[in-house]
Amino acid sequence: MKTGPLPRHLLSFLLLMLISLPLHADHLIMVRAHKPLAATLGQLRQAIQKQGYTVSRVDMVNIGLLGMGYTSNKYRAVFFGKAGELDELAQKYPRLVPYLPLRIAVFAEGDSTLLVTINPSTYGSFLPAEKPAELLNRWQKDIEEILSHVSR
Amino acid sequence: MQDNRIRLHFSIAIFLLFIIPLCSVSAAPDGARLFAMNCAACHGDRGNGGIGIPLSLPDFLGSVTDEFLFQTIRHGRPGRIMPSFRHLSNEQIDAIVSYIRNLTPVKVNLLPEGATGDPEKGRDVFARKCARCHGPLGKGGAGTGVNFTRLHNLPIVAPGLNNPGFLAAASDRIIRTTLLRGRSKTPMLPAAKMGLTIQDVDDVVSYIRSFEKGFQQSKNSATRSIEPTLLTSSKLPFDATVEKIKRAISAQRLRIIRSHSLDDGLVPQGSENKKRQVIFFGNLHQINTLLAIDPRMGLFLPNRITIMEQSDGKVLVAAVNPLRFGQLFNNANLEYTARELHNTYSTILGEITE
Numbered sequence: 188m189k190t191g192p193l194p195r196h197l198l199s200f201l202l203l204m205l206i207s208l209p210l211h212a213d214h215l216i217m218v219r220a221h222k223p224l225a226a227t228l229g230q231l232r233q234a235i236q237k238q239g240y241t242v243s244r245v246d247m248v249n250i251g252l253l254g255m256g257y258t259s260n261k262y263r264a265v266f267f268g269k270a271g272e273l274d275e276l277a278q279k280y281p282r283l284v285p286y287l288p289l290r291i292a293v294f295a296e297g298d299s300t301l302l303v304t305i306n307p308s309t310y311g312s313f314l315p316a317e318k319p320a321e322l323l324n325r326w327q328k329d330i331e332e333i334l335s336h337v338s339r
Numbered sequence: 340m341q342d343n344r345i346r347l348h349f350s351i352a353i354f355l356l357f358i359i360p361l362c363s364v365s366a367a368p369d370g371a372r373l374f375a376m377n378c379a380a381c382h383g384d385r386g387n388g389g390i391g392i393p394l395s396l397p398d399f400l401g402s403v404t405d406e407f408l409f410q411t412i413r414h415g416r417p418g419r420i421m422p423s424f425r426h427l428s429n430e431q432i433d434a435i436v437s438y439i440r441n442l443t444p445v446k447v448n449l450l451p452e453g454a455t456g457d458p459e460k461g462r463d464v465f466a467r468k469c470a471r472c473h474g475p476l477g478k479g480g481a482g483t484g485v486n487f488t489r490l491h492n493l494p495i496v497a498p499g500l501n502n503p504g505f506l507a508a509a510s511d512r513i514i515r516t517t518l519l520r521g522r523s524k525t526p527m528l529p530a531a532k533m534g535l536t537i538q539d540v541d542d543v544v545s546y547i548r549s550f551e552k553g554f555q556q557s558k559n560s561a562t563r564s565i566e567p568t569l570l571t572s573s574k575l576p577f578d579a580t581v582e583k584i585k586r587a588i589s590a591q592r593l594r595i596i597r598s599h600s601l602d603d604g605l606v607p608q609g610s611e612n613k614k615r616q617v618i619f620f621g622n623l624h625q626i627n628t629l630l631a632i633d634p635r636m637g638l639f640l641p642n643r644i645t646i647m648e649q650s651d652g653k654v655l656v657a658a659v660n661p662l663r664f665g666q667l668f669n670n671a672n673l674e675y676t677a678r679e680l681h682n683t684y685s686t687i688l689g690e691i692t693e
Contacts, residue, residue: 213422214668214669215667217380217635218380244604264640269605270602271606277615277645281647282570283568285568285643285657285659290638292635301380301634303635313567
C-alpha cells in the first residue's frame with residue numbers, strides 16, 4: 188500500500204516526537220544500582236551478553252586509590268563489543284576508535300554502585316559527515332537496556 | 340480505491356489527532372520516576388547527596404523557590420558536573436520539583452531584599468571569607484561528591500557561584516537568605532558565624548551578581564567545537580610506528596602498562612587483527628589525580644593510543660583528545676590536567692606524524 192503525503196507527514200511527526208524524547212540528552216549516561224560492586228558486575232556481564240555482545244575485558248582502574256581517603260578500591264571498567272564489528276568500524280570511522288570497544292565504568296558508592304558510560308548519541312556529534320545512524324541507534328537502545336537491567 | 344485511500348488517510352489523521360495529545364497529557368509525569376532516572380545517580384535516591392550536593396536538607400529547601408529549582412534543572416551548572424536538562428518538558432521538571440519538595444516538607448521562607456551593596460567591598464569580603472571553599476574566583480571547590488567510596492565525613496564540595504547556571508536560577512534574595520541563614524549540616528555557616536555584618540552580606544551579594552559580566556566572553560570560547568579525536572597518519576610502516584610510539588611514551592617517563600590488539604577478547608584467540616594495536620600507558624599519580632577530580636574519568640584510564648594499518652596500507656594513530664574531557668564530563672576542573680595530557684599525547688604523536 189502506498190501512503191499519501193498526509194499520513195506520512197503525520198507519521199514522521201509522531202515518530203519524531205517519540206525519538207526526540209530520549210531519557211538522557213547528556214553526553215554521559217549514569218545509573219545507580221542498589222547492590223554491591225561484585226553483584227553489579229555479575230549482572231552487568233549477563234546483561235551485556237544477553238544483548239548479544241562479548242565482554243572483552245574487565246579492568247581494574249585504580250590500583251592505587253587505597254590510602255587517598257578512599258575506603259576501598261572498588262572500581263572497574265568493563266569493555267564489550269561484537270566480534271567482527273570493530274574491524275569494520277576502525278576502517279570506516281577511525282575517529283571512533285579511541286572510544287572503542289564500548290565501555291562502562293563501574294564504581295562503588297557506599298552500599299550502591301554507580302555505572303557510567305558515554306551516551307552513543309555523543310558519537311554522532313563526533314562524526315559530522317556520514318553517520319552510521321542505524322548503528323548508533325542500536326547502541327543507544329542496547330546500552331539503555333543493559334543499564335536498566337542492572338539498575339532494576 | 341481512491342475513496343478507500345482517502346478514508347484511510349482520514350482515519351489515520353483522526354487517530355493521530357487523538358493520540359498525540361494523549362501522549363503528553365494522559366500520563367502526568369511521575370516525579371519520583373523522573374528523579375530516579377535522571378538525578379539519583381548523583382544526588383542519591385532520597386536527595387541525600389553523593390557526586391551531587393544534598394537536596395533534602397531543610398535549610399536548603401527553606402531558602403530556595405520552586406523557580407530556583409526549576410531553572411537549576413533546566414540550565415544545569417555549566418562546567419560543574421550538574422548537567423542541563425534541556426530535553427525535559429516543563430511538566431516533567433515541575434514533577435521533579437514537587438518530588439524534591441516532598442523529600443523534606445518545609446515552608447519556603449526567604450528573608451527580605453537587602454540594601455544595594457558595593458561589589459568592590461564584596462570582592463574583599465569574598466577573598467577573606469569565602470574563597471577558601473568556593474575558590475578564589477568563585478568557580479567552586481575542586482573534586483566531586485562526598486562519598487565515591489570515600490570516607491563519609493569528607494566535606495560537601497562548595498558549589499560554583501561564578502556560574503551562569505547558578506546565577507540564572509538564584510535571585511539576590513535567595514543568595515542573601517542562604518548567606519544569613521547558612522545551611523546547617525553542611526560546611527556553609529551563617530554569615531554571623533563567619534564574622535560578617537549585614538553590610539558585608541549585601542556587598543558580597545552584589546559582588547557575586549557581578550560575575551555575570553564575565554559570562555558572554557566565556558560563552559564564546561565554550562561553543563568552539565573541539566575535535567574529539569587526535570588522529571594522525573604515520574610516516575613509518577606499522578611495526579616501526581608501534582616501536583617509535585613505545586619509545587616516545589617511555590621518553591615522557593610514563594609506564595607502558597600493556598599492549599594488545601584492538602579486538603583482543605572479542606574474536607577467538609589467534610584470529611585478532613594484529614595490525615590494530617592498542618598501547619596502554621600512564622602513571623599512578625596521574626590516574627589518581629584524574630579520578631579524584633572526577634570518578635567518571637575511569638572511562639578513559641589508563642591512557643591509550645591505537646595504531647592501525649588501514650586497507651589502503653596507510654598507518655593511522657588515534658587517541659582521545661583530552662581537551663574534549665571538560666565538555667564531555669561538564670567538569671571545568673578537569674581542564675588543567677587535560678591540557679597537560681594533551682601536550683603529552685601531542686608530543687608522542689609528533690614523533691611519527693608525516
